[in-house]
Amino acid sequence: MLVPRRNNERMPPGPIDRRPLDRLAEEFSTQRRCPTVAWGVVRDGRLAVFGAVGDVDEHTVYRIASMTKSFSAAAVLSLRDEGVFQLDDPIGRLAPELASLSSPSADAPAITIRDLLAMTSGLVTDDAWADRHLDLTDDQFDAIVAAGPVFAEPTGTAYEYSNFGYAVLGRVVHRLTGRRIQQHITERLIEPLGMARTTWVMPSVAQWAPPMRWLDDGFAEELPPLGDGLIAPMGGLWTTTADLATWISWLDDAFPARDDPDDGPLCRASRREMQTSQQYVGMRTYGGRQYQASYCLGLRSLHTADRGPIISHSGGLPGYGSNMSWRCGRRLGVIALSNATYAPMTELGMRLLEIVSDQLGAAARVRPVPAALAEAAHNLVELLDAWDDHAADRLFADNVALDDSWDRRRAVLEPLGRLTIVSLVAANDARATVTCVTSEARQVTIAFSLSPDDATTIQEYEISPDPPVD
Numbered sequence: 001m002l003v004p005r006r007n008n009e010r011m012p013p014g015p016i017d018r019r020p021l022d023r024l025a026e027e028f029s030t031q032r033r034c035p036t037v038a039w040g041v042v043r044d045g046r047l048a049v050f051g052a053v054g055d056v057d058e059h060t061v062y063r064i065a066s067m068t069k070s071f072s073a074a075a076v077l078s079l080r081d082e083g084v085f086q087l088d089d090p091i092g093r094l095a096p097e098l099a100s101l102s103s104p105s106a107d108a109p110a111i112t113i114r115d116l117l118a119m120t121s122g123l124v125t126d127d128a129w130a131d132r133h134l135d136l137t138d139d140q141f142d143a144i145v146a147a148g149p150v151f152a153e154p155t156g157t158a159y160e161y162s163n164f165g166y167a168v169l170g171r172v173v174h175r176l177t178g179r180r181i182q183q184h185i186t187e188r189l190i191e192p193l194g195m196a197r198t199t200w201v202m203p204s205v206a207q208w209a210p211p212m213r214w215l216d217d218g219f220a221e222e223l224p225p226l227g228d229g230l231i232a233p234m235g236g237l238w239t240t241t242a243d244l245a246t247w248i249s250w251l252d253d254a255f256p257a258r259d260d261p262d263d264g265p266l267c268r269a270s271r272r273e274m275q276t277s278q279q280y281v282g283m284r285t286y287g288g289r290q291y292q293a294s295y296c297l298g299l300r301s302l303h304t305a306d307r308g309p310i311i312s313h314s315g316g317l318p319g320y321g322s323n324m325s326w327r328c329g330r331r332l333g334v335i336a337l338s339n340a341t342y343a344p345m346t347e348l349g350m351r352l353l354e355i356v357s358d359q360l361g362a363a364a365r366v367r368p369v370p371a372a373l374a375e376a377a378h379n380l381v382e383l384l385d386a387w388d389d390h391a392a393d394r395l396f397a398d399n400v401a402l403d404d405s406w407d408r409r410r411a412v413l414e415p416l417g418r419l420t421i422v423s424l425v426a427a428n429d430a431r432a433t434v435t436c437v438t439s440e441a442r443q444v445t446i447a448f449s450l451s452p453d454d455a456t457t458i459q460e461y462e463i464s465p466d467p468p469v470d
Contacts, residue, residue: 018049019357028348029053032212034321034338038062039348040241041356042326042333045253047245058242061197061208062337063225065131065235065315067244070251070274072166072233073117075184075300076173077270080113084176087114091168095175098168101145108154113172115155116165117297118278123162124152130163131317134228134236146165159279159295166234180231191396192265193246198239199210200228208238209339211319222341235317241335246352248326248333249277251299251311255329256368264355274422275311275328277301286350301328302350307357312349316342329367341437367426372455377424377434378447380458385419397451416465419444430455442466 021041036054040047049431050058080087085094090110092099103122115121126133133140138465144164146244152160173181190198197203202225211222228236239247254271262268277294284293284302290300291310302310302325312325321343326333326336334356336349376395387410392401419436422443426432438444448461 009288011411014045016049016356017359018051021049021352022051024351024355025051025053025348028351029338032338032340032343032348033219034340035212035219036060036209036339036341037348038209038241038335038337039352040245040335041352042245042248042335044331045249047242050241056209057207058245059197059240060209061203061205061238061240061322062322062339063211063238063315063316064244064319064337065320066163066321067315068233068235068237069166069325070247070299070313071189071237072169072181072186072297073274074189074266074271076113076117076169077274077297078188078266079173079177079184080389081267081270084210085113085172087117088112091116091172095172097142097175097448098145098171099169101149101154103153105154109156109166111155113169114278114297116162116169119161119165119295120155120279121162121165121168122151122155122157122160124150125163126162127161127316130231130234132226133229134226134232134317136167136231138230141171141230142282155221157280161295163231163234167231170233171232182228182236185233188265193250195239195243195246198237198243200232200236201238202227203238209320209337211317211341212339213319213341225317225319228458244335244337248324248335249331252326252329252331252333258368263336273297273311274299275301285311286347287354289350289354310350310353312346312361314346314349318342321345325349325353327353327357332360367428369424369426370429373426373429373432373450374424376448376450376456376458377421377432380446380461381419381421381434381436384413384416384446384463387413395458397454397457399459403460412463416442416444416463427445438465 025037025039036056038056038060039051040058040396041049071330090112092110111121149164157215170181211225215220251271259449274297276296278297279295281293283293284291291304294301300312302312309328310325311328315322318341319339321338321340323336323345334349334352336345338345379395383395392406417439419438421434421436423435424432434446436444444465445464446461448458449458451457
């Protein structure tokens with residue numbers, strides 16, 4: 001009998017060689033003109049490697065800009081889980097003062113909570129404007145809504161990155177709960193997770209990276225950072241590399257789905273929902289590698305054929321640039337922070353992740369094999385080794401004999417000889433591939449899937465033997 005993988009068996013063991021990571025960070029800091037860089041590798045739930053350019057450490061505070069959206073999305077989902085609203089509720093129904101918000105065409109659907117989280121509201125992309133309005137007041141927000149904000153697309157049809165949309169989310173939460181979303185984030189997420197240096201206000205401690213920019217031929221101080229306001233849920237948080245290691249470890253620990261205790265502060269199902277693609281964005285290139293990008297709920301998903309999904313989000317504000325990226329479900333991620341205006345930290349973060357993935361041989365996510373799937377694989381190989389019609393009747397769904405007779409299926413097996421299982425890889429909880437070797441050292445691959453009505457039966461299988469060796 002095959003033994004299913006344990007839930008925590010996701011990364012191959014081995015040391016991380018930090019030397020190429022240090023070189024990369026140094027080169028990046030020089031080329032991109034960053035006064036400081038703080039970076040870290042998060043592995044198996046902890047900050048395994050920390051590195052820095054400049055006089056900073058893992059507790060130095062930076063502003064993380066749009067990475068804040070993941071915190072806002074988590075708070076919104078926690079309220080959804082409590083029944084305060086549903087993601088597909090129109091915002092005008094939840095906050096009457098927002099009823100006037102509509103797409104340019106009369107036939108477009110109403111904006112929903114999901115649209116705001118997933119960047120499909122149609123509101124115009126507003127990075128340059130929003131970054132200078134983090135301290136937006138309620139009265140200023142009301143004036144924008146009354147005048148009618150600008151739309152770029154009909155609601156629900158396309159990706160359009162709207163920071164103002166997260167201000168709208170904040171207003172909905174305030175209207176329904178009587179408390180600002182910042183309070184919910186602090187009390188529901190930041191404090192329970194022990195992120196002691198993560199705040200909404202500029203740090204008073206000496207250990208922080210002041211905002212800088214490259215101007216002409218040298219570094220200059222940026223304008224003083226804006227305070228906490230109605231748009232702050234899109235980009236206002238201040239935090240550290242150490243605190244972010246806690247954050248991304250907690251998000252990634254939602255994978256795989258399992259029966260372990262699930263006591264929050266946000267359930268694993270909702271954390272997985274945050275990391276599930278909602279809207280295709282397009283192709284993006286980082287470090288010479290192309291990724292298919294999509295937006296999730298306060299997070300981005302990047303896909304390549306050989307790496308599997310990478311969950312990520314960047315941030316940029318006057319004086320700061322940031323990125324967090326992790327291999328979904330693999331317990332491996334990186335953090336990259338700088339105090340330079342719009343420093344392109346996604347470029348650094350993705351290159352760091354690439355180096356570490358290569359070192360550890362983490363080519364794709366290894367999915368745990370459920371016990372039912374492992375048992376079915378064992379029973380299938382046992383049957384193929386010594387075919388018995390009665391055993392086939394028990395193992396296979398009724399369609400299998402109709403698709404091809406037992407006699408024809410038995411005849412295919414005769415040239416193979418005895419099979420020994422080498423590996424079992426699950427595509428999902430109902431489909432897997434078994435790799436076997438024959439007594440003559442030929443490799444045989446068997447793909448199969450469970451029946452939709454009974455997890456103990458198989459609805460189809462396909463045998464792919466390697467050619468005989470001459």
